[in-house]
Amino acid sequence: MGGSEGIVAFDITKKFRAAAGTLELGELVKDDFFSLFESVGALEIMDPKMDSGCLAPGESLDEDYDVTRPLSPGEVIGIIDQLFCLEMAWYQGYPLSQTLLTNVYIDRMLEPEPLILQDADFIRERIAKEQRDPMHVVLRAYCLGLVKCCWYINDRIKFEHYYEEEDFVTNTYHRSLLDSFDLNDINDEIMAARRLVHSIRHRIGNELAQALGFRLELRTAFLRAIELSVMRSNPESLSLPWTQMKAVWEMIYQSRHLGQPVPEAFSTKIQRRLASTMPPRPIVKLSTEETYKHFKKLFVDGINVLNVLNYHDSQSLLVLTYHQNFVMTFQSQKPQPLVYIRTLLQSFLFKDMIILGKLSIRHVLDDDLSLVVLPASKFLDPANDLVEAPHHPRYALAHQMELFRQRAAQSYLDIFRAFCQNRCRIRRTLCHSIQDWETVQVDAEEIDQLLRLQIDEKPHVYPPTGDEDTSGVEPTYSLPLSSWAYLYKLRLMEWIVQLGFELDIYAPDELAGMYWYLSDLARHRARLVDRISYFTKLRAAEEKGGATAAQEAAFIRSKHYLYQASFDAAITWEMADAMSNMYAALGRLGLIVPPPRPYSTDELRYDVRMKPFGTIGLPELPSWEVYRASTDRAQVETEKLLEDARLSLEQAQRGLEVVARMSEKESFSVGCYERWLGGVTGQIRAVEKAGVVVEVVMRKLEEKGEGTKGKELGLKVGIGKAAEGEHEWWVVPTVEEIDQRA
Amino acid sequence: MQPPFPSPFPLSRNNHRGRSKAIMNYDALPTPSSKPEATDFLQTLLNKNLRVGTTDGRMFWGSFKCTDSDCNLVLQHTYEYRPPSLAQLEAATTTQNPQKGKVVMDMTSRYLGLVVVPGQYVTKIQVEEFASQLKSSAQGQQQQQQQIAKKVEIS
DSSP states (O other), X not given: OOXXXXXXXXXXXXXXXXXXXXXXTTOEEEOTTOOHHHHTTOEETTXXXXXXXXXXXXXXXXXXXXXXXXXXXXXXXXXXXXXXXXXXXXXTXXXXXXXXXXXXXXXXXXXSOOSSGGGOSSOOSOOTTSOOOHHHHHHHHHHHHHHHHHHHHHHHHHHSOOOBTXXXXXXXXXXXXXXXSOHHHHHHXXXXXXXXXXXXXXXXXXXXXXXXXXXXXXXXXXXXXXXXXXXXXXXXXXXXXXXXXHHHHHHHHHTGGGOOOOGGGBOGGGGGGSSOOSOOOXXXXXXXXXXXXXXXXXXXXXXXXXXXXXXXXXXXXXXXXXXXXXXXXXXXXXXXXXXXXXXXXXXXXXXXXXXXXXXXXXXXXXXXXXXXTOTTOGGGOGGGGGOOOTTSHHHHHHHHHHHHHHHHHHHHHHHHHHHTSOHHHHHHHHHHHHHHHHHHHHHHHHHHXXXXXXXXXXXXXXXXXXXSOOTTSOOBOOOHHHHHHHXXXXXXXXXXXXXXXXXXXXXXXXXXXXXXXXXXXXXXXXXXXXXXXXXXXXXXXXHTTTOOHHHHHHHHHHHHHHHHHXXXXXXXXXHHHHHHHHHHHHHHTTSSOOOOOXXXXXXXXXXXXXXXHHTOXXXXXXXXXXXXXXXXXXXXXXXXXXXXXXXXXXXXXXXXXXXXXXXXXXXTOTTOHHHHXXXXXXXXXXXXXXXXXXXXXXXXXXHHOTTOOGGGGTXXXXXXXXXXXXXXXXXXXXXXXXXXXX | OOOOOOOSSXXXXXXXXXXOOOOOOGGGSOOOOSHHHHHHHHHHHTTSEEEEEETTSOEEXXXXXXXXXXXXXXXXXXXXXXXXXXXXXXXXXXHHOOBTTBOOOOOEEEEEEEEEEOGGGEEEEEEEEEHHHXXXXXXXXXXXXXXXXXXXXHO
């Protein structure tokens, strides 16, 4: 017997063993409420793979590193530089337990939890008056800043939409990351340390003192950048600390040789004391070069992401399509910006449902509508809201438009939010989004009908026949809202397919089919853009004369947009056609051989592949027969396939060259023009490469004559990863000539 | 040296899901010999807090959920307790001025959750009871045994 107060413990070892011994093999005594299913998740004690407390013989749990030992300046630099590597690994998605929390100094600083800042120190029981090792002061100040940074970043990421484990691990293993301490106090400590370093510069040498100073300065700037990021105005002042960090980082990198590594100050043993059931896992070690590269990118991205706030484009209003472009191009960088930067982007865009810190969703949505389908339309006239007579048509317009905004706003913002995620998630989320946009389109159609009655719109025959006699052709209305929704839906569907290429989802023998489908979607989009342009032109003609300068400008802006959109669609379909034909030819020539798939049929696989699109009513998913016939083009000769591919590529190239000459404004890429242009030139290079492939195959085919296949052609085709290609959406194969006798 | 075991939530755990069992003095209980007796004995232990010692000197404190013929134990809401290491012990003896060769130290503990302790590593099993409830256990024990007898008849 024995134990805590009020509790008595009886030793029942023998009785228990005897009792358990009478049970049959496999027989259990268990609590009825406890299911064996639950026990699957139980940790097995003494299993070294599961039990983090299981020690190897002779192993001790304690860290025997002495944190009180004096440190040389070189060692402090060494430790700080190692901490950089771990910090970056954490930003990249490794848990704290395998990164920063493996550092003995940080561990001692945080455990037991300090209640006053003075206690936040790796040497707790210090004789107050005793002169402190200045290097300890520096390291402590640096660690304070680092941990506080981590807390802010963790907090920001947790607040936004992200995927735990996939993107980032926010678990702090019950360690408080100095959350309760005031940032100013920590800043004071860092500043004091910087002064201290300055004062001892003669003793330790200028070079070392500077190197230490840079490292502390970086922390100050980092904390400042984080502090400022909650404000979403004035990007110039926001970018200041980022610029500073970028500069200081170079100096830090150049002074890395001064560091003297202290590997003993890092240990996986600390993990056993964290609130985690995971056995110790190795420290994640990024190399100095990698760390350098990633930090540099982090700072550059940090500056760039602030550009999203730069939209004061004089009176030409905000064009969200700019930002769409911004988000798209920003996010398609390789490698993708770190999750922290992505959450910053999210918070800039959406925090508190206020877009970019100062715009209402209505503002943004109306602007988009005006750009795409309703330039200078009375549907969007803010004066409508002022009409109070319920029978006035303007009152009805305001009411219906408000209904539509309420319906569409969430779906609209979801697209942007989706694009702030990691690439795989973007695709996955978009697959759900298109279902949503399908219903938005249906609802929009209903509202279109009501609005049409209000303004008494006259129907027109579309597509225009050219004849005077339009009898027998049903005239249609402009249907602006549903056209807008349909355009977005089509774009989303294209993105899903394109992201499929980017993420290497499709097998080589699927490429021909998927590119055909992409071209099909792009054609639908091109037709829709044509239709929208037609009705916009009609309206512009009707209002000619009565239009104000602002209205004129709106029409012109919309015209530009539609012009650019139809170009984009045309280029997409031409390129996709070329790719489809090229891959179909390669397949026919036996240069791309499908792997044996004994347990499925092509048709079933098609159903699965196209599942996200299966429920979409418009455009309807092509049937398997149509898909196969259009992809294989069995009645067309192989030479003709290649010839078609060559022609399409030429068309695409011509289109791209026009697009590449567009200005920032014309291409709707203000603030992200360079990234946008980079994408266009990437596509041009992809077209050129594909042209070479087509040419080589054509030439060989001519040499060897019709009917030669596979190896006999003397060609070898390889398909690399999309990310390594010229443009991630256009997977161009490599063709190698081989000696066929070999 | 008997380390104190601080219980983070002493009351809620013993009345787990309202299944409170009558208290008995385990020392007075005979070693179960027949199978029904043995099963009943184990049944009464369910949901009680056990302290399970293992071969490496650690102790696990959690609510007993399941066992089998190999004496594998499933414990829920488990805390791990570890005796102080030699180094810590040395440190304590220098600071505490031991009288009669005794020092007082806390075991380090951490929360683990649901665990299985394989029977082969189990060195000691203890069951916890509230001392306050134990005082009236003389009657309780009789009732308890009657209840057991009843159960046996039914089953």
